Amino acid sequence: MFNTFKRFENFGHSLNAPGYRILARATDDIRAAFDLAKKRGLTVAARGAGRSYNDASLNGGGIILDLSAMNLIQSWNPATGVVRAEPGVTLEQLWQKIEPDGWWPPVVSGTMKTTMGGCLSANIHGKNNFKMGTFGEHVIEFSAILPTGAEVTCSPKKNADLFHAMIGGYGMLGIFTSVTLQMKRLHSGLLSVDAYPAPNLRRHLFALQDGAPDHDYIVGWMDTFAGGSSLGRGQIHAARHLREGEDPKPQETMKLTNQILPPYIFGVFPKSLLHRFMKPFANNIGWRMVNLAKYVASLPKHTFRQSHAAFHFLLDYVPNWELSYGRGGLIQYQSFLPKETAESAWAEMLSLSQKRGMPAFLGVTKRHRPDKFLLTHAVDGFSLALDFKVTDATRPQMRDMLQEFDRIVVAGGGRFYFAKNSETTAETALAFYGEETVKKFKRLKKRCDPNGLLESDLYRRIFG
Amino acid sequence: MSESSKLTPSTPLNPRKRAIVIGASVGMGAALSRKLAKEGYSLALVARQKEKLDALCGEINAGGERLALAYPHDVSKYSEVPALLHKIVSDLGGLDVVVFLAGVNYPPGGNDKYNFENDRKMVEINLIGAMAWLTPVAEMFQSAKAGQIVGIGSVAGDRGRVANPGYNTSKAALHTYLEALRNRLTRHGVNVLTVKPGFVKTDMLKAAAGPTPFAIEPEKAADDIYKAMQKRRQTVYTPFFWAYIMQIIRHIPSFIFRRMSF
Structure with a gap:
């Protein structure tokens, strides 16, 4: 696997961290990446468009699970505004699909290059945060594969603890495989x-x-x-x-x-x-x-x-x-x-x-x-x-x-x-999250990832 | 390695380059490791002698920041290399530079003496050891389209001489191997630097047969190597004037050279 070693940077080009790139085309590839990591004693981090300003999608010396090819819009209903998409679908793909039907994503970032997986992981906000909240507040349901190999489905009611931790969890608990979102109605372009x-x-x-x-x-x-x-x-x-x-x-x-x-x-x-x-x-x-x-x-x-x-x-x-x-x-x-x-x-x-x-x-x-x-x-x-x-x-x-x-x-x-x-x-992260939150997150981490396979440079910096 | 032995993380405002130094524990390897740590590298120190390795590691980390990790390893255990390389690159959080310094010198003990076992050991460590490490490293750097390989050859590899055929051979072959890697990898954005030191005041020098003129301190050699690394040079002699000496020696005609005593 030495010939899969690639150089990865953050969006600002102020960091580089090479790792072994695995391109996921289907959910089985995600499980295979975890198996390989376990066998070689390596860690896995997910990467979509690589638009984070920091080390969220970097994993120096480990496996980079590239999800950009899992970019299918699985279903779109122009009557209800409900869309189901794979994690590599970008905001650009999404809005260009739904806008002609009179819909718009309820929350978008300042760039359209970001992916669904990235938007969920960072739980992004837009210029309407005071009104519409974060991206995660418009998720009806998502599926993910945990490092244990288990597939989970989460919604605000079902597996609610995981739902509220994986969204905004920076890919440290599991890998999103599909997300169902509610779009917002437009009356004009x-x-x-x-x-x-x-x-x-x-x-x-x-x-x-x-x-x-x-x-x-x-x-x-x-x-x-x-x-x-x-x-x-x-x-x-x-x-x-x-x-x-x-x-x-x-x-x-x-x-x-x-x-x-x-x-x-x-x-x-x-x-x-x-x-x-x-x-x-x-x-x-x-x-x-x-x-x-x-x-x-x-x-x-x-x-x-x-x-x-x-x-x-x-x-x-x-x-x-x-x-x-x-x-x-x-x-x-x-x-x-x-x-x-x-x-x-x-x-x-x-x-x-x-x-x-x-x-x-x-x-x-x-x-x-x-x-x-x-x-x-x-x-x-x-x-x-x-x-x-x-x-x-x-x-x-x-x-x-x-x-x-x-x-x-x-x-x-x-x-x-x-x-x-x-x-x-x-230390700073602990100070603003509070010990209770960090403990709760670590408990979930242990449950989802008992072997510590999912780690990014960000994870090691903040929770390592 | 335990959880507590994690390196200081690299951030945009405190970026660390990452290097593996093979043959780090003593002499030039130790001097170069100290130099690289000072110049902003996180280091994986690889050598056979665990005690010396730990001592050097402790010294480099004494400043408070954790900059170096120790990996005891014998370079003639070729099959250990791929797994160890995975582990090191994971611990370092990437890889920018690999320096191969591991080397032994066992003179046969006289211009009329022969010792196959010693010659074999020199080739196994100085040459095949380098190939075992640099093969996967070359593959990685080629794929990443970035990186730097530094191989420590010797002025002794520029000519086959009467005193130490096995050592000459191991270093000459290493030069050729590094040249071939350079020709493969330059087009992929990878620099391959061949360092040819003259005499350096190390333990190896004490074992050398014959006179050792112009011997320099290992720190001086380390400075020269670091400068050449920064300039991404292809071949460098340390100290520089060995380039001129070896130019002359390389051109001594064989009918004279084969009659010489050195």
Whole structure:
């Protein structure tokens, strides 16, 4: 099996961990992978699209079970909006299948390249977390194979403990083989989007909280370079679905041709080359200018209509944008804080990053509410996701800074999201999950995986 | 290995490269291991002598972070290699570099003496030992389209001389083997570095027959090897001037060379 050794990276290209790749085409291949792991004394981790910013789908020196080929939409009912899909089906496949019939996934990530297995494992959220919760809240039922070889079916009622632990369990308990989901009805292919500026952090958070009830989606962009009285300023995008009758031609706007992101900008320039032209700007001065220009452009308050795909999948707008961060790649640091402590914690973190000369290049805020899953990242509050460029020169200082961030977040009763953060230690994880939760998870782990076959680099870092 | 002996995890802000050093316990192997640990590598140290291996491991890990793991192994036990390699790569969390330094030198004890058993041991360890390890490693690196193989040859492999036919043969064959791997693997993005040390002040040197001019400390050799690794060179002499000396020696015509005493 030495000739199956492949190099795998995280989405940000800031980590690499080679392992033995096994491509699963059917559920029997999953069992075979567990058998092989047992025989060779190795571990197995699942991988779909590899879109996690950290080590969730890496298993250095172990087996990488590649589920991207199990990508069949097994059934779709346009009357009820219920879809059944294999774990390798991407959000892109899903929305392109259902949107022409007038449906949309209830929760989507900022990229459409993620797979069902990945969305379930990380229990992803979208810009509508405050209203629709996480991806897992729309699962009617799923099947999975446990490392013991047993096949289980879980729903909110049946095997409820496993249901609430495997969703958001980062593939550490079993491998999803099929998921049944409820989609959301659309009355138009367009969203109505309100865009308005927020001049400082307090107004920014207030805008997120205040704008949420009247909208279906809300997201903030933050100018991470602005300091002083403008600290935390940015722009809010709040969108709502069009009601029945608001769109005179829903059949027309829901056509795929009116949704798909154009491959060119200004109608002529290929976007696939754009990341190369962004590269010279990927430094403190370049991004300061970009942030400033973006803020100035955001000042006039306006309302416009935008297709679902264009509104949601911002990360796909420039293909391979993450390559513009250069050789060291990028990391994302996302913190979730209760609404009472968010302002002071983020003010401290933003000032710290500016003072240390390591400002984030991009900041994105969202509004959240808690959910019932065991390893939940959600709080009744907000999240702030910060993108940092990694270079050889700044690694040690940045590491120290992020450890300080972790302390600020934990002290503020905050949480982290393991599709994003790559530097969180086992101690920090224990601190925000609480001993009770970690014990409960480990008990389930022992039950599902008595031989410890399912392990990713993330698992070893957080629970190892 | 117990659960408590896990290496410090590699993260984007504390990335560790991963290397296996075979023949790590003493001399050049120990010096190179110390150097690599300092330069940000997580290490699997492989050698026969468990006590020395554990001592080196303890020394490297003394700083607080766990950077090295010890694997006692005799490179002439070829059939153990695949399973051990699986285990090491799993413990290291991947693999970037493999350094094969294991080697023995048993001079026959005079220019007119012969000793097949000693010659055989040298070939079994210096050459076949290397092939046993580097075959699966080459397969892995070829598949991953990344990696670096470092083989420690010797100036003694550049010419067959009167003093030690078995040693010359084992090292010359190793050079050829490494060259062949290089020709196979360069197109897959893998670097194969052949290191040809002159005399290095190690235990092996004490056993050497004849004069040992320009002997250097193992630390100096380790620095040279590390530099060559970073530049992804193909062949390097340490110290560098052996390249010129060996250029001359390689060109001494046979009618003279076969009459020489060295």
